[in-house]
Amino acid sequence: MSFNPLEHRGIPLDQQVRNWREMNVVPVDPDRADPYTKCRIIAMNGIEVEAIFFSHHFSRVCPDPDIRRQLAQVRYIEQQQQKTVNWLLPGQASPLETTISYEQVAVDLTSWVARMEPDPYLRQAYEFGVLEDFDHLYRYANLYEMIEHRKAEKLVGDLTEIMPGRPTKVEHRDAADNVRDPYDRNRAQPISKLHALTITAAEQQTMNFYMNVGPQYMEPIARQLYQEIGLIEEEHVTHYESLVDPGETWWERLVNHEYNECYMYHSMMETETDPKVKAIWELHLNMELEHLRIACDLMRRHDDREPESILAPELPAPVTFEPNKEFLRDLLSTQIDLTTLGAGYVREAHERFQHMQQQIHGGEEPPSERVIQEHRELFGEDYRHETEGPHPVSDLRVPARR
Template sequence: MPFNPLAERGLPLDKQLRSWSELNVQPYDTREVHPYTRCRVILMNGIEAEAISFSHNFNRNTPDVELKQRLAMVRRIEQQQQKAVNWLIPAEKNENAIEVTIGYEQVAVDLTAWLARHEPDPYLKQCYEFGLLEDFDHLYRYANLMDLMGNGRRVEEITGDYTEITPGRPTIFEHRDPRDDLRRPMTKVAAHRQSVLNAMTLVSAEQQTMNYYMNFGNRPEDPLARALYLEIAEIEEQHVTHYESLLDPEMGWATNWLFHENHECWLYWSCLETEVDPRIRQVWELHLAMELEHLRIAARAVEEIEGRDPAELIAPFEAPMTFEENKAYVRQVLADQIELGSYDSEVMPVANLPSQHRYFDYQAAVNAGGSPTEEVIRRHREEFGSEYRFETEGPNPVPGLREDKDGEEIAYARIVRERVGSLEAGRSSMAAE
């Protein structure tokens, strides 16, 4: 049945403050937790981090003291929510950083796949599928790193058999001129309500991954591990740009606050509807009750500041977001869209880019001297005689991405090699003259 958050009663704000002992929750057991429970924990930490960041920015952009106080009260509770959620992740000795990283990338793959499958706007759906293939490749690269690190666990012990480990669009080819990561924005008036929720979800999730890699990436001792995090962290920044540019840039601050609170309600409701762990389900239930009250407070701000009826801006939730297996869907997208690049706000086959397009200049600059994401696969082959893959549905659907490809390569590789080589040859000739 649809769930209308504006019609539900939440927990009064003065009942929401918790003690340190309440927030210092018992972590999940990394050996027993369901892979998608881990995914929900990682996702909701990112959702709370985005809500807090937005609230701070709203605070910096309003002179209204009474409004600042309301924002501060709600923001402090959301800080506590973030702590309770993030503290569900075990300590380093029980689930180390590379294992958490595998969880982050499983979130990226199966979350993006679900959102793309349930996106009503064809342009937005294409944008999500474009990013999906890149995060899918990141999971494969980190899986090979984890095995090289002698972690003692198989990647599929973390992901279960829900998500395959095999190449996506190779990360080396994901590096684009920043201007080609900008997309056309939707408008809050014309956009489907599900489209707004979908875009906000991906912005929050990718932003969290970007921040995690930016801050953790220099912690490993192995230079290759540091290099791998460095390269992929920059792609995550590209993805934040890619997804955030889809949001309506003309939305008022109060409406934006309403959308953030509504977004949190949707995802906590989704977690509550789908969680299999009874103890963690109680966390989702409590946080949903809190967010319903936060939504009411934001709705009042919209009425007072913008003179709008909140019911005209948000709609009842028709279905929960679900972490579920997307293997067949990902394989189909991989087979159909492996060769796509981008030019301004449009995605198109890399073969259709002009021969002197800025993409090839950018590739030549950042990949000069090699790519860590390629090196990690080379080293795994060198040390183990093969790559780390977990292909439950058969060989990779793209012949040029199979381990036994016998010299085949995807057109992307050939085109980039030829055009970058041509650019470098032209520069050498000019320098000689």
């Protein structure tokens, strides 16, 4: 059934503040929860954090005190939502276990977006990035078995395979080559704008998570691996955020953010398997409908435009966490040797890439390679979780850069 959030009234803003008892949610069971329930929690935490950051940035450049007060009121509710969502994660889970779930989000959410994206240039951006997150999952899974002596397949189930992607060591690129061309705000389909906001939010939260939990480990290889992959997440945030048209007004951005929150909460509600978590998605959707109404009113008053002129008349098909094994194997067999040059992609190395590789590695093996070497020394082989036959490029090495 189609759902147009502009046609629905949510919970009035003055009724949205919750007390401590209402925010004291029961976390999901770390051993029995559907892996994709944890993925939905992590994804929605990223969406809420992005909404909060955006509101703060908007407030800092807004000269109107009444608008700043309105933003602050909505932002407080967003903060309560973020605390509720993120506190659904189980306290028993180690940071490394949560990291593996973060990478499962990156792999399967980005794969789904790439499959659904109608614009070829934007689709290529998601296809390019997901092969790198796929490799990060593989590196962290090897670290997990080394440190905690458990296999990552217990966390991701048979939903997501664990195997090498584009090697992390060749993901270090000149920063200028991480900037893509933006979509045209006047021509892009509404779903493309939502995709860009969603993946930017997810990657931004991953970057923030790694920069904070990495130093908590004592093992040198763990600290170093978080450092290295954390730097790649910076590249990914730049890569995805640059897809958004910088010509969008602040009011467009505000409305798009609120509409995307409605879209994401509606998607999670439609696909959630845990009844208690589903109830939270439904509650937050009803809150976001009011936030969207407020944003639309602000746009009409201050941007002199109707929100319908930039929004889809109804929500697109729900964002769905589902296996993407065939899709990823196809990418592995066709795009593993891509790198970036300017706003495009090439298969041959270029001077800027070589310079960055020399600067960052300095002739030494990076942590992402050493973690595999150390795993092989301990267990005789690297850790992989393949569910449907041999890896089509399991022995493929990225061609030498020249």
